[in-house]
Amino acid sequence: MGNSQRYVRVAVNGPVRKSFIYHLSDPSVCLHPGQRLLVPFGRSRLPGFYLGEADKPAGFETRPIIETIDAESFFPAELFKLCTWMADYYFANPADCLSAALPGLFKSRRAIQYRWTGDNIAKQSSVVNQLIKPGKRLRPVDIRELRAKGGGLLEELIRTTVIIEEYGSDDSRTGKTLSGYATANRESWEDFFGSRKFRPSPFDGTQSKAELTAEGWTEHFIKLSLKQGLLVPVYEERAGGIFEFVSARDDVIDLKLTEEQQVVTVSVANRLGNGFKVFLLHGVTGSGKTLVYCHLARQVLERGQTVLVLTPEISLSGTALAYFRGFFGQTVTILHSAMTERERLESWKGIRTGRFRIVVGPRSAVFAPLDNLGLVIVDEEHDGSYKQDDPAPRFHGRDTAIMRARISNVPVLLGSASPSIESYHNARTGRYKLLHIGRRPGKASLPAVQVVDMKSQQIKGGLAFLSFPLKKKIDSCLQRGEQAILFLNRRGHSPQLKCAECGHVPKCPHCQVNLTYHKAGSKLSCHYCGFLRFNYDVCESCQSIRVLYLGAGTQKVEEEIPRLFSGATVARFDSDTASGRKNAYRILRDFSDGKYNLLLGTQMVTKGLDFSGVSLVGVLSADQGLDLPDFRATEKTFARLLQVAGRSGRTSSGGEVLIQTFYPEEQVIDDAARQDYVSFFEHEVESRRKGWYPPFCRLVNIVVSGPDERKVEQEAQIFAERLRQAAQEYGISMTLLGPAPCPFYFLRKQFRRHLLVKTKQTVKLVGMLTSWEASQARFGLSSSVKLVIDVDPDDMM
DNA sequence: AGCACGCCGACT
DNA sequence: GTCGGCGTGCTC
Numbered sequence: 001m002g003n004s005q006r007y008v009r010v011a012v013n014g015p016v017r018k019s020f021i022y023h024l025s026d027p028s029v030c031l032h033p034g035q036r037l038l039v040p041f042g043r044s045r046l047p048g049f050y051l052g053e054a055d056k057p058a059g060f061e062t063r064p065i066i067e068t069i070d071a072e073s074f075f076p077a078e079l080f081k082l083c084t085w086m087a088d089y090y091f092a093n094p095a096d097c098l099s100a101a102l103p104g105l106f107k108s109r110r111a112i113q114y115r116w117t118g119d120n121i122a123k124q125s126s127v128v129n130q131l132i133k134p135g136k137r138l139r140p141v142d143i144r145e146l147r148a149k150g151g152g153l154l155e156e157l158i159r160t161t162v163i164i165e166e167y168g169s170d171d172s173r174t175g176k177t178l179s180g181y182a183t184a185n186r187e188s189w190e191d192f193f194g195s196r197k198f199r200p201s202p203f204d205g206t207q208s209k210a211e212l213t214a215e216g217w218t219e220h221f222i223k224l225s226l227k228q229g230l231l232v233p234v235y236e237e238r239a240g241g242i243f244e245f246v247s248a249r250d251d252v253i254d255l256k257l258t259e260e261q262q263v264v265t266v267s268v269a270n271r272l273g274n275g276f277k278v279f280l281l282h283g284v285t286g287s288g289k290t291l292v293y294c295h296l297a298r299q300v301l302e303r304g305q306t307v308l309v310l311t312p313e314i315s316l317s318g319t320a321l322a323y324f325r326g327f328f329g330q331t332v333t334i335l336h337s338a339m340t341e342r343e344r345l346e347s348w349k350g351i352r353t354g355r356f357r358i359v360v361g362p363r364s365a366v367f368a369p370l371d372n373l374g375l376v377i378v379d380e381e382h383d384g385s386y387k388q389d390d391p392a393p394r395f396h397g398r399d400t401a402i403m404r405a406r407i408s409n410v411p412v413l414l415g416s417a418s419p420s421i422e423s424y425h426n427a428r429t430g431r432y433k434l435l436h437i438g439r440r441p442g443k444a445s446l447p448a449v450q451v452v453d454m455k456s457q458q459i460k461g462g463l464a465f466l467s468f469p470l471k472k473k474i475d476s477c478l479q480r481g482e483q484a485i486l487f488l489n490r491r492g493h494s495p496q497l498k499c500a501e502c503g504h505v506p507k508c509p510h511c512q513v514n515l516t517y518h519k520a521g522s523k524l525s526c527h528y529c530g531f532l533r534f535n536y537d538v539c540e541s542c543q544s545i546r547v548l549y550l551g552a553g554t555q556k557v558e559e560e561i562p563r564l565f566s567g568a569t570v571a572r573f574d575s576d577t578a579s580g581r582k583n584a585y586r587i588l589r590d591f592s593d594g595k596y597n598l599l600l601g602t603q604m605v606t607k608g609l610d611f612s613g614v615s616l617v618g619v620l621s622a623d624q625g626l627d628l629p630d631f632r633a634t635e636k637t638f639a640r641l642l643q644v645a646g647r648s649g650r651t652s653s654g655g656e657v658l659i660q661t662f663y664p665e666e667q668v669i670d671d672a673a674r675q676d677y678v679s680f681f682e683h684e685v686e687s688r689r690k691g692w693y694p695p696f697c698r699l700v701n702i703v704v705s706g707p708d709e710r711k712v713e714q715e716a717q718i719f720a721e722r723l724r725q726a727a728q729e730y731g732i733s734m735t736l737l738g739p740a741p742c743p744f745y746f747l748r749k750q751f752r753r754h755l756l757v758k759t760k761q762t763v764k765l766v767g768m769l770t771s772w773e774a775s776q777a778r779f780g781l782s783s784s785v786k787l788v789i790d791v792d793p794d795d796m797m
Numbered sequence: 798a799g800c801a802c803g804c805c806g807a808c809t
Numbered sequence: 810g811t812c813g814g815c816g817t818g819c820t821c
Contacts, residue, residue: 808810
């Protein structure tokens with residue numbers, strides 16, 4: 001052997017953003033980029049991704065690959081290229097990027113399962129006290145326990161086949177998903193629960209586990225009741241899956257394109273098959289962008305190619321989805337956050353095999369393994385949910401989609417009623433081709449918008465959230481038998497509790513932000529970390545019972561509405577009422593069927609909803625977020641106002657919108673009221689130019705966090721200093737701001753400082769960071785702090 | 798991320 | 810004297 005060894009580069013998941021070199025014990029094996037391999041890593045064995053061949057490394061001995069996990073690579077060449085681009089651009093671990101492209105059921109670490117075999121019984125009893133059932137899976141606790149005993153015990157047990165490892169590349173579970181439980185035996189109910197502290201009533205129909213938990217059931221009681229035969233599990237039939245929530249609009253296929261829509265369609269269609277180009281479609285709300293997408297997609301299919309369509313996160317509402325289903329029936333698949341892992345896997349397989357030729361989904365759908373791509377569409381391209389910021393890779397779905405189109409050398413169409421400043425700037429400067437639709441089809445016209453100054457218009461002694469003009473409008477809307485949408489970007493009951501005697505405000509012990517009062521369950525909740533506190537009746541500081549409930553969230557407004565409007569039936573639509581896959585759909589369907597005449601909600605009501613009965617939209621407060629230290633605050637406010645206003649009068653003429661604000665003189669409010677995007681853009685782009693923000697530079701946000709504030713500050717300072725030096729050595733010109741406390745400087749028990757880099761040379765900067773980190777683990781920072789690097793952040797909170 | 802190695806304080 | 814705290818460094 002010796003010199004004839006074959007060496008390969010492998011990426012493994014985790015915070016180590018570099019590849020590792022192994023040798024193959026069988027040099028004749030054929031590997032493909034992205035193929036999964038099992039490798040020894042430290043004292044454990046991990047799945048990794050094959051990146052390519054390598055030269056014999058100097059300075060260390062390589063270890064051999066244990067085995068290949070999959071017989072082939074799941075990454076077509078173009079997709080592999082996209083993932084490595086993502087790793088390079090967003091300063092991410094290539095393994096994390098590749099993992100993000102695979103269905104959850106494949107996900108590396110969790111895919112490894114351990115099972116007892118029943119071999120070597122003597123050995124078992126010497127290590128584990130409990131009785132071992134052969135074939136039984138080890139629970140995570142068991143594995144942790146074995147690891148804790150140390151000395152390579154787990155490895156030893158694997159070597160002696162007491163335990164076997166399984167690397168599922170596919171799962172063998174039944175297709176059934178548990179949807180909840182039903183009451184099975186009412187007669188014995190009283191016998192069992194009669195003498196207990198916990199005495200639930202039998203219930204009709206199926207209750208999900210979450211619903212039962214809300215009523216006080218514990219895991220323990222559910223298990224006991226199943227054993228006693230009081231409850232039975234109810235499984236969901238998978239057939240149909242997600243589509244039961246998205247009814248196809250059969251009528252759309254016959255809709256004629258308007259002249260404007262036709263022009264746009266032809267412009268993009270002419271580019272099909274002629275290489276990469278970015279189009280930006282600026283179309284007013286309700287202008288029928290989705291219809292344009294469908295017509296284009298049809299032409300792509302006719303050319304024998306496939307289409308990738310990205311939509312913002314929670315578009316379960318699915319106007320877009322309903323259109324695509326109506327047009328393309330079974331050739332379109334949807335990737336959705338509400339899908340089960342199993343459904344995702346099915347969908348993913350169908351895309352690979354070519355059964356589905358159109359994919360509609362949120363940012364993660366950018367990885368859809370489509371072959372022979374012909375067109376990429378990004379709907380609502382300005383939407384913040386395209387940026388992933390929590391787990392790495394912290395990528396931007398829209399920008400990644402553009403890169404995907406570039407790699408496949410096909411056109412990409414971005415659409416929005418309020419394009420991001422970056423995209424519109426690119427269109428203005430000629431990098432993108434600008435297309436425009438200025439009119440709604442048919443008789444529908446843009447709604448009339450009125451701005452109400454809350455400084456003078458509050459009902460005296462009444463409710464702070466409702467002005468007299470809005471009250472009157474709602475009254476007459478309901479009298480006409482029409483529907484209204486009320487938008488309030490704040491969930492819960494009261495965002496602040498305050499002691500009337502000492503002024504004390506209860507805060508989250510982990511995050512130092514005000515706790516929001518939720519009436520249901522009488523609890524205080526932290527909207528950042530989920531911290532809960534029950535039964536806060538007396539001030540924790542002075543024991544006074546005079547606690548004031550300040551401000552208004554959707555819950556409080558919902559509660560006040562019946563008193564304010566006789567005959568109002570209100571549906572609340574926020575993440576508290578619309579959680580779970582069915583609730584959102586149910587609320588929207590009922591509103592659409594006219595069961596309610598008011599829909600009150602947060603962000604969620606602004607996106608893509610299409611109700612013909614709605615003639616009034618009330619924005620209870622336009623100002624939320626305007627005073628946050630966020631360079632995108634204005635842009636987000638404008639987009640939100642335009643979106644929500646667009647829900648009004650979508651089929652009839654004469655829709656109305658009323659915006660309540662404390663800043664009626666602000667440019668952004670005025671532009672939103674006139675629905676004048678170009679005016680808004682001109683002002684905003686000028687302020688970005690002056691402040692040197694994107695699109696005139698790019699941002700990299702670096703967050704240092706940890707439990708010890710002094711340490712965090714100290715390490716952030718050290719990092720800033722070294723970063724400055726390194727940038728100088730590499731000849732990178734940049735402006736470094738900070739370190740400064742993050743806007744939320746204390747979250748989840750962690751103190752946070754951030755550094756903001758403004759530069760035109762992100763690629764060079766990220767390259768520098770990569771080689772720095774490769775030569776010095778964790779950039780030489782103490783491991784008592786965590787470092788997160790976010791390239792092109794959406795916000796810097 | 799894990800996990801081992803190593804150098805200082807509270808115990809038998 | 811040793812058990813064990815968690816700060817530091819490494820994983821091909």
